[in-house]
Amino acid sequence: MESIEQVAGREALSGARRVVVKIGSALLTNDGRGLDEAAIGGWVDQIAELHRRGVEVVLVSSGAVAAGMVRLGWQARPSAVHELQAAAAVGQNGLTQCYEHHFARHGLLTAQVLLTHDDLSNRKRYLNARSALRTLVGLRVVPVVNENDTVVTDEIRFGDNDTLGALVANLLEADALVILTDQEGLFDADPRHDPVARLIREGRADDPSLAAVAGGGGALGRGGMTTKVQAARLAARSGAYTAIASGRQPEVLTRLAAGERLGTLLSPEQAPMAARKRWLAGQLQVRGTLTLDAGAVKVLRGSGSSLLAVGVKAVSGSFVRGDMVLCVDEQGHRVAKGLVNYGAEDAGRILGKPSHQIAEILGFMEAPELIHRDNLVVL
Numbered sequence: 342m343e344s345i346e347q348v349a350g351r352e353a354l355s356g357a358r359r360v361v362v363k364i365g366s367a368l369l370t371n372d373g374r375g376l377d378e379a380a381i382g383g384w385v386d387q388i389a390e391l392h393r394r395g396v397e398v399v400l401v402s403s404g405a406v407a408a409g410m411v412r413l414g415w416q417a418r419p420s421a422v423h424e425l426q427a428a429a430a431v432g433q434n435g436l437t438q439c440y441e442h443h444f445a446r447h448g449l450l451t452a453q454v455l456l457t458h459d460d461l462s463n464r465k466r467y468l469n470a471r472s473a474l475r476t477l478v479g480l481r482v483v484p485v486v487n488e489n490d491t492v493v494t495d496e497i498r499f500g501d502n503d504t505l506g507a508l509v510a511n512l513l514e515a516d517a518l519v520i521l522t523d524q525e526g527l528f529d530a531d532p533r534h535d536p537v538a539r540l541i542r543e544g545r546a547d548d549p550s551l552a553a554v555a556g557g558g559g560a561l562g563r564g565g566m567t568t569k570v571q572a573a574r575l576a577a578r579s580g581a582y583t584a585i586a587s588g589r590q591p592e593v594l595t596r597l598a599a600g601e602r603l604g605t606l607l608s609p610e611q612a613p614m615a616a617r618k619r620w621l622a623g624q625l626q627v628r629g630t631l632t633l634d635a636g637a638v639k640v641l642r643g644s645g646s647s648l649l650a651v652g653v654k655a656v657s658g659s660f661v662r663g664d665m666v667l668c669v670d671e672q673g674h675r676v677a678k679g680l681v682n683y684g685a686e687d688a689g690r691i692l693g694k695p696s697h698q699i700a701e702i703l704g705f706m707e708a709p710e711l712i713h714r715d716n717l718v719v720l
């Protein structure tokens with residue numbers, strides 16, 4: 342019998358309005374013999390069907406290096422970066438052509454979006470990428486995303502496309518990330534080496550025990566299950582469910598979208614949190630203002646941390662513990678808002694002080710942070 346949570350997970354997939362589908366190298370490349378065009382055509386048919394039903398789909402597709410190798414007549418994956426870059430440049434063309442051709446059968450336009458790690462870590466470029474992707478999706482175009490392998494080096498590359506898929510899911514606040522691979526899902530051991538390995542059907546994206554069973558990839562793929570489990574955890578940050586399933590299952594995407602139990606479903610622990618944050622963001626009434634120093638602004642915006650008193654320069658307004666306050670930078674620009682752990686008077690006494698001094702200054706400590714990250718929403 343399925344638990345309420347499991348049923349809810351399946352329903353979340355069937356109710357998903359925006360989905361990122363990641364198709365891995367291990368699947369796409371016909372065991373190293375070039376792009377599996379027939380299989381690609383099949384996934385495109387399913388995506389087109391979802392599209393017709395009003396689901397927005399963003400595709401993250403690997404395969405450039407593998408396709409390039411075949412076009413160049415190379416038997417083995419090169420290890421030199423410049424050769425990988427060259428293969429990716431040649432292969433990406435073939436990949437784009439193939440998707441364009443198949444989506445055109447359904448009257449759908451595609452767009453090639455090549456991203457690098459830099460693009461998503463630099464706030465300005467991140468916002469640019471986000472608005473471009475949102476615009477494409479709004480225009481009912483299917484973006485086909487890959488890493489821009491030709492310009493990345495080992496130090497700054499995602500390497501695997503699972504991570505990229507998760508970041509795209511974050512970027513677009515997708516409801517689900519579907520990772521299609523060459524296995525039925527995540528097993529309790531690598532089924533390539535362990536014939537009695539069992540499929541894990543459900544789990545929490547933040548469950549640390551999943552990392553222990555996830556192993557590395559095969560000859561064609563990059564990250565194996567390790568990066569898929571990490572990707573699920575990343576995707577969960579924005580409340581997305583992750584399904585890991587076999588791209589070889591007939592009608593896998595449309596069946597998942599119908600709520601069928603296929604593969605492994607990893608649920609976001611933050612789902613209620615995301616809703617809470619949405620609620621927080623929607624609260625209009627604030628009782629006071631905290632002025633943050635530049636370091637605190639950076640941390641809040643960059644890593645979603647809690648707000649500590651040490652990063653606060655000034656307190657104004659009249660509020661008590663639990664009230665909503667606005668956080669501004671030193672120029673008065675809105676940065677965040679959240680539910681404060683200390684009233685205005687106490688907050689005024691601990692501002693600029695490290696958390697370990699709170700008990701000494703106030704004679705008690707409600708919490709080490711002024712606003713816990715769960716109660717904070719960056720604006």
Ligand SMILES: Nc1ncnc2c1ncn2[C@@H]1O[C@H](COP(=O)(O)OP(=O)(O)O)[C@@H](O)[C@H]1O
Nearest residue numbers: 365366367522528531556558559562563564565
């Ligand atoms: N616990 C596990 N369950 C399933 N597959 C696993 C596990 N650990 C490692 N793997 C390996 O991960 C591979 C899929 O990852 P990868 O080769 O990177 O493919 P992709 O290109 O689709 O990302 C599988 O072929 C399998 O051998």
Ligand SMILES: N[C@@H](CCC(=O)OP(=O)(O)O)C(=O)O
Nearest residue numbers: 365366403404405406502563
């Ligand atoms: N960006 C690379 C894909 C990297 C890759 O193979 O990743 P994955 O499919 O996660 O194993 C390419 O297009 O060849």
